[in-house]
Amino acid sequence: MESLVYIALFAPLVSSLFAGLFAMTPKKQFVGVISSLLLFVSFAASAILAYHIASTNEVIHVKLMDWIVVGGLNIPFGFIADYVSVTMMVVVTLVSTVVHIYSIGYMDHDKSFNRFFSYLSAFVFSMLVLVMSDNFAGLFIGWEGVGVCSWLLIGFWYHKADVTRDINPSISPSWAANEAFIMNRIADLGMLVGLFIIYWNVGSLQYDIVFAQIPNLAPAVLTAAAAALFIGAMGKSAQFPLHTWLTDAMEGPTPVSALIHAATMVTAGVFLVIRANPIFSVTPEVSYIIAALGTFVAFFAASMALVNRDLKRIIAFSTLSQLGYMFAAAGLGAYWIALFHLAAHAFFKALLFLGAGNVMHGMHNELDIFKMGGLKKAMRGTYLYMGLASLALAGIFPLAGFYSKDAIIETAFNEGNLILFVILIITAGMTAFYSFRQVFLTFHGDERYHEFGIHPHEMYKYVLIAMSPLAILAVIAGWFKGWFNGFIIHMLPNYEMSEHTHHLALYITLIVSAFAIGGIILAYIKYNKGLVRSEKTEGSFVYKLLSNQYYIPVIYEAMISKPYAELSKLAWKADMKIVDALVDLIAKIIYAGGDKTRGMQSGNLSNYLNWMAVGAIALLVVAILSLFVA
Amino acid sequence: MFEQIAFYIFSVLTIGLFLVTVFSKNVLYAMTSLASGMVLIAGFFFLVGADFLGVVQLIVYVGAVMALYAFGMMFFNVTKDLKEKTTSNIWVMIVGVSVALLMTLMFGGVVNPEAIYASLPINSNMTNPQAVGMALFTKYLVPFEVAAIMLLIAMIGGIILAGKKMDTSLTNIEDEELQRKDVK
Amino acid sequence: MIGLNHYLVLAGILFAIGLIGVLRRRNLLMLFFSTEIMLNAANVAFAAISNFYNDLSGQMFAFFVIAIAASEVAIGLGLLILVYKKENTLDLDDLASMKG
Numbered sequence: 001m002e003s004l005v006y007i008a009l010f011a012p013l014v015s016s017l018f019a020g021l022f023a024m025t026p027k028k029q030f031v032g033v034i035s036s037l038l039l040f041v042s043f044a045a046s047a048i049l050a051y052h053i054a055s056t057n058e059v060i061h062v063k064l065m066d067w068i069v070v071g072g073l074n075i076p077f078g079f080i081a082d083y084v085s086v087t088m089m090v091v092v093t094l095v096s097t098v099v100h101i102y103s104i105g106y107m108d109h110d111k112s113f114n115r116f117f118s119y120l121s122a123f124v125f126s127m128l129v130l131v132m133s134d135n136f137a138g139l140f141i142g143w144e145g146v147g148v149c150s151w152l153l154i155g156f157w158y159h160k161a162d163v164t165r166d167i168n169p170s171i172s173p174s175w176a177a178n179e180a181f182i183m184n185r186i187a188d189l190g191m192l193v194g195l196f197i198i199y200w201n202v203g204s205l206q207y208d209i210v211f212a213q214i215p216n217l218a219p220a221v222l223t224a225a226a227a228a229l230f231i232g233a234m235g236k237s238a239q240f241p242l243h244t245w246l247t248d249a250m251e252g253p254t255p256v257s258a259l260i261h262a263a264t265m266v267t268a269g270v271f272l273v274i275r276a277n278p279i280f281s282v283t284p285e286v287s288y289i290i291a292a293l294g295t296f297v298a299f300f301a302a303s304m305a306l307v308n309r310d311l312k313r314i315i316a317f318s319t320l321s322q323l324g325y326m327f328a329a330a331g332l333g334a335y336w337i338a339l340f341h342l343a344a345h346a347f348f349k350a351l352l353f354l355g356a357g358n359v360m361h362g363m364h365n366e367l368d369i370f371k372m373g374g375l376k377k378a379m380r381g382t383y384l385y386m387g388l389a390s391l392a393l394a395g396i397f398p399l400a401g402f403y404s405k406d407a408i409i410e411t412a413f414n415e416g417n418l419i420l421f422v423i424l425i426i427t428a429g430m431t432a433f434y435s436f437r438q439v440f441l442t443f444h445g446d447e448r449y450h451e452f453g454i455h456p457h458e459m460y461k462y463v464l465i466a467m468s469p470l471a472i473l474a475v476i477a478g479w480f481k482g483w484f485n486g487f488i489i490h491m492l493p494n495y496e497m498s499e500h501t502h503h504l505a506l507y508i509t510l511i512v513s514a515f516a517i518g519g520i521i522l523a524y525i526k527y528n529k530g531l532v533r534s535e536k537t538e539g540s541f542v543y544k545l546l547s548n549q550y551y552i553p554v555i556y557e558a559m560i561s562k563p564y565a566e567l568s569k570l571a572w573k574a575d576m577k578i579v580d581a582l583v584d585l586i587a588k589i590i591y592a593g594g595d596k597t598r599g600m601q602s603g604n605l606s607n608y609l610n611w612m613a614v615g616a617i618a619l620l621v622v623a624i625l626s627l628f629v630a
Numbered sequence: 631m632f633e634q635i636a637f638y639i640f641s642v643l644t645i646g647l648f649l650v651t652v653f654s655k656n657v658l659y660a661m662t663s664l665a666s667g668m669v670l671i672a673g674f675f676f677l678v679g680a681d682f683l684g685v686v687q688l689i690v691y692v693g694a695v696m697a698l699y700a701f702g703m704m705f706f707n708v709t710k711d712l713k714e715k716t717t718s719n720i721w722v723m724i725v726g727v728s729v730a731l732l733m734t735l736m737f738g739g740v741v742n743p744e745a746i747y748a749s750l751p752i753n754s755n756m757t758n759p760q761a762v763g764m765a766l767f768t769k770y771l772v773p774f775e776v777a778a779i780m781l782l783i784a785m786i787g788g789i790i791l792a793g794k795k796m797d798t799s800l801t802n803i804e805d806e807e808l809q810r811k812d813v814k
Numbered sequence: 815m816i817g818l819n820h821y822l823v824l825a826g827i828l829f830a831i832g833l834i835g836v837l838r839r840r841n842l843l844m845l846f847f848s849t850e851i852m853l854n855a856a857n858v859a860f861a862a863i864s865n866f867y868n869d870l871s872g873q874m875f876a877f878f879v880i881a882i883a884a885s886e887v888a889i890g891l892g893l894l895i896l897v898y899k900k901e902n903t904l905d906l907d908d909l910a911s912m913k914g
Contacts, residue, residue, distance in 0.1 A: 603910035606840050613725050613837055620732040627736070637816045641824050648828060648851050652835035657843060664847050671854050678821070678865035680873050687857075690880050695850070695887050699843075702891040706843065706898055715840060715907060722837040730830030737822050737859070748869035765870050766877070777881040784885030791892025 001052055002062050005081050008045035008089060009128050011038045012096070016121035019114050027113035032104040035117040039100045039124065043093035050086045054487055059083075061134060068137070075205060080134040083491040084339065088131040088271060091343045092264050095350045096124045098470055099259040102354050105463035106255055106361060116156060120259065123149035127264050131271060136195050136205040139272070143191065143236065146265045151181040153260060154252040176251040183245040187235015194228030197221065211278040219283075226279050226286040229272060237269025237323050240297050244553055246320055250312040254357030257312060262319045262353050263346035270326040270342050277335045277492060291331025295412075295420045295427075298324030300550075302430040306437070307546045311356050311367045314438050318393060319349055321431060325408050328420065334411040334495040336488045340481060341404035348392035348400055348474035354467050355386035359442060362456040363449065369438055370531055371454075374447035378456040381464040383443045385471050390439050392474045394432035394516045402513075403478030410508055414501040428512050432519030437527055445530035636677060644670045655711040657703065665696045682759040702792075821862030828855035842894055842904040846887070853883050 015038035019031050053059065064077040081089070100120060107113050126149055130142025155177030162172040199205055201221050202213045214222065233239075238246035249261050260266070273280055273290065280287050301320035308314045322345050329338035360367060362379055376383040392399035395406065405428060412421040449456060458464075485494070497505065526532070537543055548554070600611060647667040654660040668691040675684030750769065753761055766774050832855060835848030857876040864872025898904055 604906055605909065606837075606906045609845075610721075610725070610837050613729065613833060617725065617728055617732065620729065620736065624732060624736055634816055637820065644824075645827055645831065648831045651847050651851065652831055652838065652844075657841075660844060660847055664850065667851070668854065671858060674821070674824075674858050675861050678861045680861045680864065680876070683857075683861055683873050683876055686877065686880060690884055691850075691854075695884060698887055698891060699846075702895065703843075705895050706904065719838070722834050725837055726830040726834035729833055730826040733829065734823055734826040746867055748867055748871075750870040750874070752864075752868050752870050761870055762873060762877075765874055770874050773878060777878055780885055781881060781888075784888040788888035788892045791889065792895045 001049065001058075001060050004045045004049050004052075005060055005062050005079055005132070008042050008049065008081075008093065009079060009125070009132060011042035011045070012121045012124035012128065014038055016118050016125060019118035019121060022114040023112075023118050025114060027111065029104070031114045032100070032107075032117055035121055036097060036100040036104065039093065039097040039121065042124070042128075043090070043097045046086065046089040046093045049081050050090050053081065053083065053086050057490060072203060073199075075135060075137045077138065078134040078206075079132040079138075080207075081132065083488050084271075084274060085131045087339060087343060087488065089128060091346045092124065092127050092131065094469065094473075095263040095346055096120075096127075096259060098466055099255045099350065099354070101466035102258075102357070102463055103253075103255040105460045106357050107253065110253075112156070116153075116253070119149055119152045119156070120255070123153065123260060123265070127268075130268055134207060136198065136207070136210070139275070140191065140195060143232070143268065144188070146260070146268065147181060147184050147188070147236075150184075150249070150260050150265055151177045153256040154180055154249045156253055156256065157251075160251075171248060171251065173251040176245070176248040180245040180249050183242050184235045187232050187242055190228050190230075190235070191232025194225050194232060197225040197228060201225075207275070214278055214282060222279060223283045223286055226276075226283040229276055229279070230286060230290055233269030233272045234293075235269070236272075237266050237327070238320055239269070239293055239323065239327065240300060241552075243297065243301070243320055244549070244556060247313050247316045247549075250310070250316050254312065254353060254360055257316070258350045258353030258357065261316065262349040266319060266323060267326070267342045267346065270323065270330060270338055273327070273330045274335045274339050274342075274492065277330075280330070281333060281335075281493065287331045287333065289331070291328050291412075291417075291420060294324040294327025294329075294331055295423050296324070297321070298328065298427045299423050299430075300324075302427045302434065304546055304549050305434040306430060307543055308434075309368050309370050309547075311359060311369050311372075311438065311442065312353070313367075314369075314434060315349070315352050315356055318352075318431060318435065319345075321427065322349065322393075325405060325424070325427075328424065329408045329411055332411050332415050332417075332420075333493070334408070336485060336492045337404065337407045337411060337495060339488065339492070340484055341408060343484075344392075344400035344404040344474075344477045347470050347477055348389045351385055351467060351470040351474050352389040352393065354470070355382050355389060358382040358459040358463070359386075359456075361459055363454055366449070366452070366454060369441040370533075371448055371452055372442045373445045373449065373530060374443070375449075375456055376443040379443075379458045381458060385464075385467055386443070387439060388471055389474055390435040393435050394520060395428055395512060396432075396516055396520075397513060398475075398478065400474050400477035403481045406509055406512055407481070409512055410497060410501060410505060411495065413504070413508055414497050425512055425515055429515035429519040432516040433523050436520045436523035440523055440527040441531060444528050448531065633677060636673070640670050640673050640677070643667075644674075657706075661696065661699055661703070665692055668692050668696070679758060681757075682762045705792075818862055818866040821866075822859055825855045825859035825862070828852075828858065831855075840906045842897070842906065845906075846890055846894075849886075850883065853879055 015035040018038075019035050022028055022031050049060065059080065059082040061080045062078065064079065066074070067077045068075040100117070103116065103120065107116050110116065123146060126142050126145025128142070130139055130146060133139045133142060155174045158174045158177070160173050162175060195205065198210055201217055202210050204210060235242050246261060246266065250257055252261075280290070298321045301317045301324060305314050305317035305321065308317060322341070326338045326341050326345070329335075329341060358379060359372070359375065359382060362375070362382070363372065366372070388399070392401040395401040409421065409424050409428065412424050501508075545551070600607070644667050647663040647670070650663040651660045651667065654663065668687065672684040672687040672692070675681075675687055750765060753764075756764070829852055832848045832850075832852030835851060836845055839845055839848065857879055860872040860876040860879070862872075864870060864876075894904065897909070901909060903909070
């Protein structure tokens, strides 16, 4: 079984290195095929591991080698396959495998085809390191690794020029990549502080040792550690106020959006909270803030999705919103429900993104849903997939989203927190509305794309087939909720609904479903016939506020970026005038000294002898002075 | 009293002779005065009781080294006076005198005589050559042998360096080379 | 009475004369002569210190200095002859082929 852990972990690395060999060469089909195969190997190993753990309840812990052994600090490269990590491994490798196969079709005409696979596999490797590490340091390595891969992949089309937008001053893939990277750095600082706090107080970063020490730690220390760790999670999972990078990250290729910015990397923050649940469960204040912030982000992101016109950005906002749901669940103590929603969300959101990729591919990179419509004729398979995924996202019985989202809302009710409960229900309705607004605008109604001279076409067959596992899982994943509960409570604290909630569960489910179906019907009424734009709505303050993302990017630009740029310019000038000038001065002195003393090199031995005598005098003076001093 | 008179006479003579060596334009004069100065240095050695050293000085310097110079000079054209640009005198005087002053100051003024102790005390029962012999073949045996090997190497080196092309006439080569230089 | 300092001052003067010669003269042969003067000045100081501190080590050093001086002359004169054969001069001003 140990070898399976290594296979699951290192197959993506081998894939990345293999693809990297061809990075600079023209497209080679077999690179994509072999990468996908290796990813499938990794998935198979993960699945066998999951089966093994489920059947024998044996946690597999391997230690690859010592990494840092300095004084009292001992950090090994240790990996663990337990209930939580194996769940993540299966989800990550499954989605990655599908995305790899999908990319063979999607990146068909890209000249950096091989490079893309190298990055994508490297990302999967980093993600696996993140989830499989048995200590916080290894988690941090993976954390930074996925950050770098995300940067590489968002900026994959780095050669694209800046495009001026009405919301942000300008945006290009490299701009978006830098934004994502820098925002994550800010949060990672918080994460590092958390790790330092833990190490300082416990003397180890191993999960088991740290968690065993929790009863001995002061509450203030735990609160500080939990808060700092959550700041790190906020960055990676794009929670308010560090959320703007996620929608801008849609500048990257769509498979990247599906894999990294929907299914896996952005859930790393949730994973961290789940992984460190012993810390968070003893710090109720921090947990409450997490739940409140998660709920806020769920609503906040959903509201922005209501009016957005960009196909991928709508899905990105919905990802933000669903991440908010996960944090709400985790903050309320229902860690296993959060993990369940994470897995279910990974399936249907990846499917949704890949479907959007199909549309984009078929529409020649057009993303404005106002320019689409009536695509269901041209793209039947994609229509089916996206419809399914949207139903799952909206939480319609009996699809995956229904079970997981419903459980979260029930949890909010169970905790007696009515504000969160109400907001989450309203958000569920909004989710349904914006999902189907997008579906109807894209696939139903009049065929507006004719005006723009676009001839849509369906994606390759094998790509559609490759997407089918996700589609199936988006439908059936929810049915395994009970089984998953039994599997995961070996490790995570179980969350039982109270008797009272249990009685009302049916009503809650009905209310949620009513909101979801209501949202869909509203979208149907408004958009099924075709696009109806009203000047009045679009001119209203609320519409403008939402479509401009609450003016947050503008505020960041004005309040943070601009002053920081000014400060940097000032620092640059100081650097030129003081630091550089000093360095230059030293160089100038040496140059001048060389110029002046070059005359000494006359080649005349007699001159040299004279200088030698001068040197001897100097040495004698030094000798005498030192004798006097002594 | 006798020692004092001897010291002063020797000092004046040595300084004078060496000054001639340094300032003379004629190499022969310089060499002659140098040889005489060496003899007087041996006199100083006798004065301070280093009999054996004095004898060695006479044999090695006045006998061997000066003879070597004399032979060496046969290769050079020394009948004419030297024409050389000499470095400006004030400069040289300042440097030379300051070095002398500094060194004298160092040894005479700064070094603490109390701190110096004899690592190889002179045994008053032996004559000086006896004592030197004892020291050379006991404590300084290894340096002595190394010095012997060094002298052997120097001898071989000297012969090889100076003996190259000994069979060809130097004057003829000189003429040819002079002509070649003129052509250039 | 003649003390150690007399000898040291004398050695200093002789050394200065030798050094002035080294600095002043441009003829290689004269440089050799000057070097000999400096070496002898040191020897005088050694012998005097040996006497006044009642220590034989000074004389030993003087011996080795003489040995080194003899070797130096042997090798040096050989080199001088080679230089003279090649360049036909012993003047340093004419031998400045290492000008940088």
